[in-house]
Amino acid sequence: MGVMLKTKAKSLLGMFFAFLVLSPVLTRSVTPSLNDDVLGLIVFKADIRDPNQKLVSWNEDDDSPCNWFGVKCNPRSNRVTELTLDGLSLSGRIGRGLLQLKLLRKLSLSSNNLTGNISPNLAKLENLRIIDLSSNSLSGSIPDDFFKQCGSLREISLAKNMFSGKIPSSLSLCSTLATINLSSNRFSGPLPSGIWGLNALRSLDLSDNLLDGEIPKGVESLNNLRLINLSKNRFSGFVPDGIGSCLLLRTIDFSENSFSGNLPETMRKLTLCTLMNMRKNSFSGEVPNWIGEMKSLDTLDLSGNKFSGGVPVSIGNLQLLKVLNFSANELTGSLPESMTNCASLVALDFSQNLIKGDLPQWIFDSSLKKVSLSEKKVLARMNGPFASSMGNSFEKLQVLDLSHNQFSGEIASSILVLSSLQQLNLSRNTLVGSIPVTVGELKALNVLDLSENWLNGSIPVEISGAYSLKELRLEGNFLAGKIPTSIENCSSLTTLVLSKNNLTGPIPAAVAKLTNLQNVDLSFNGLAGSLPKQLANLVHLVSFNISHNHLQGELPAGVFFNTISPSSVSGNPSLCGSAANKSCPAVLPKPIVLNPNSSSDSTPGAVPPTLGHKRIILSISALIAIGAAAVIVVGVIAITVLNLRVRSSSSRSAAALTLSAGDDYSQSPTTDANSGKLVMFSGDPDFSTGAHALLNKDCELGRGGFGAVYRTALRDGRSVAIKKLTVSSLVKSQEEFEREVKKLGKVRHPNLVALDGYYWTQSLQLLIYEFVSGGSLYKHLHEKSSGNHLSWNERFNVILGTAKSLAHLHQSNIIHYNIKSSNVLIDDSGEPKVGDYGLARLLPMLDRYVLSSKIQSALGYMAPEFACRTVKITEKCDVYGFGVLVLEIVTGKRPVEYMEDDVVVLCDMVRGALEEGRVEECVDARLQGKFPVEEAIPVMKLGLICTSQVPSNRPDMGEVVNILELIRCPSEGQEELG
CATH class of the missing domain: 1.10.510.10 (Transferase(Phosphotransferase) domain 1)
Incomplete structure (x- = not known):
């Protein structure tokens, strides 16, 4: 049966290639065979791997492929018009079989694992309108003439691959193109100027590449352009004035480049634009007042530039604006009152500027969900407008960052009206007074950062009401009293930082109930008493700093506290344990650790003379370590002894490889000590150098835990790596060995060394891998x-x-x-x-x-x-x-x-x-x-x-x-x- 299938497949392939050769001389009036598409798809399938068996319905015996998975046909001609195989984990390469689908209009193979180069003839399918090969691992450069005969192509997406080189200049010949997406590749060099001649273009996405140089002139000819995304490249120079002539533009993203100069005034005509992102460039000058004429904007991001001067009053004209980010610039002055008209605003970020003045009233009357005004040097008192002007609309606020300013006064208890607040950052100000107990009313609060202020009093017991807290940062204040035991109710806490305060009393055992804790810093306080042993149950800990307190006693047991950094426990004279570098009472000395690089002649295990006649008793952990080491040593000796038993027979078995390597494994059942069984999964020829290479030190590549690796060659000249297992007596039976090896042989991945075959005798086992030269x-x-x-x-x-x-x-x-x-x-x-x-x-x-x-x-x-x-x-x-x-x-x-x-x-x-x-x-x-x-x-x-x-x-x-x-x-x- 298998022979018949192979013969049939070869016959079909022969028919297909014969068709390719003879097709030019066939009479044009002859109706194409319905099998042409079947043959093309079968050849395409032969070049790919289908791990999920999605293409099992593709049967070469069918007269038509129209009922196959992922295939659509023209109902009149029964010819294939669409091939859609997205997200099927297909791997392999895109072969020539697709070129037979002459009436193909849509080809979509996105979100797979396809590799190799793109066929230079793919764009020559004259009826092809849509090509989507995005999210694969295709690589190499695209030939410059790839799009020379692109016919009626309307959409092409090669995004999220590994293409390199220049963008083909022939792309400018595809006059019908409406969508180009070449993002997230490695394209380099300048942008081809001819691309501006594509008058039908509606969407151009070249983001996340290595493109450089200046933007060529001529963009004004793109009258139908709706989206242009050049972000995350290396473009420089000025934004061309012609951009303002693309009146239908909705999205402009030039972020994360090296553009400089001013924004071109012609952009004021882009009244349909909803998103403009220019962040992380080198734009300078004032934010233009005409920006208020772009009345459709809902997202405006000019962050990370060098804009100076004041915020233009015209911003208030952007009534549809939802996101405004002017952070990390050099803006001065105050926030204009006109911004009260921005009724749709939900996110506002003016952090890292030089703006001064009180917080304007309109912030408290808006529907904002996110406000970031950090590092603004705002001059205001917290018990002034912040406390008294919170309207009902402020209840929607989710993120409030006023850090690194000059706020003074107390935090008003009316903060409880911020019922939707998820993040509150008031750090690095000069706030005084105590933490209001009403902070416990903020049930949605995830992050509370009041660090580096002048706050005093104690940590309120009511803080337990904020049970959603994940981060609590109160360091660098004048807080006193004890850590409240009620904190155990904040069960989601991952970060607890209370350092550099005046806290006293013990560390409550309640802290140990916060099982999600990862980072704890209680350093530089006056904490005393012993550490709760239950802290050993905090299995997620990454850092735990209790340095510079008055803690005493033994560190908790457990893997984390056995390996904690000494700096994290220093400054506690009465604390003991290995990390504190001080033995505890009734705790025996640490075992001596010998440096293997030491050149000392002292006898291992000898008693140091400084100990006199004192008896050295090893700690329990040392005894466990020694016991484990003894077991390992015994195991190694056992394996070594077993290996010695077969070493003498290895040479004889290797010699047998030369005699029987050419036998087909299905026809070589002999497995005695004098003959072996060679199986090559891909049917490759056997070894040309013979088994002597395995015993030749010059061919040895290295040695590992399982055995030595050698380099040899197949008869076709291809190098392979052979691992000679040195655990022969521990290997499973031949049946189990072959079953496991065949499983490993089926595991294929571009980032795995392929297992190509194996060789078996009772006393010698070889694994044959692809050779990796790097x-x-x-x-x-x-x-x-x-x-x-x-x-x-x-x-x-x-x-x-x-x-x-x-x-x-x-x-x-x-x-x-x-x-x-x-x-x-x-x-x-x-x-x-x-x-x-x-x-x-x-x-x-x-x-x-x-x-x-x-x-x-x-x-x-x-x-x-x-x-x-x-x-x-x-x-x-x-x-x-x-x-x-x-x-x-x-x-x-x-x-x-x-x-x-x-x-x-x-x-x-x-x-x-x-x-x-x-x-x-x-x-x-x-x-x-x-x-x-x-x-x-x-x-x-x-x-x-x-x-x-x-x-x-x-x-x-x-x-x-x-x-x-x-x-x-x-x-x-x-x-x-x-």
């Missing part, structure tokens, strides 16, 4: 001989690609177990490929201590649950190893480094730097500042979250991928209004 990530990070150091973009791509590969493994129910930089390879294009995945599946159920010593041999990557028999090993151990790897990539440091007098654990070092506000210093110095801080710091924080001591606190790898993509490309949903 070397390991470890070499690129830590070996000077590796040449150029990785750039930030290269490092980020390695992190993202590794995360995607692990997410794919976990979706296939495979745990890697062995994440480390030496198991991440870099190919010639800089893409990461993860190897050594799932090898633990080939072994029987070993004791986890033995398993960890074998596959987690690289110190620092092993998740803490390996040390606890009662905790289940899950995919979260991969997440932990990935988190360590992320920190290693960003910092360029090994997971554990031995100094002259210390042992530095990378996770602890970065976590300590984060607590002290100097995490940016941890980035690899070799990058020399050439990295975006807004990406590097969130990536390091993500790495710390992944290395949480509790598995359930670590995100899934799918969530990690989403977070990384958000860090690289923050979403800014914008709607096109036609």
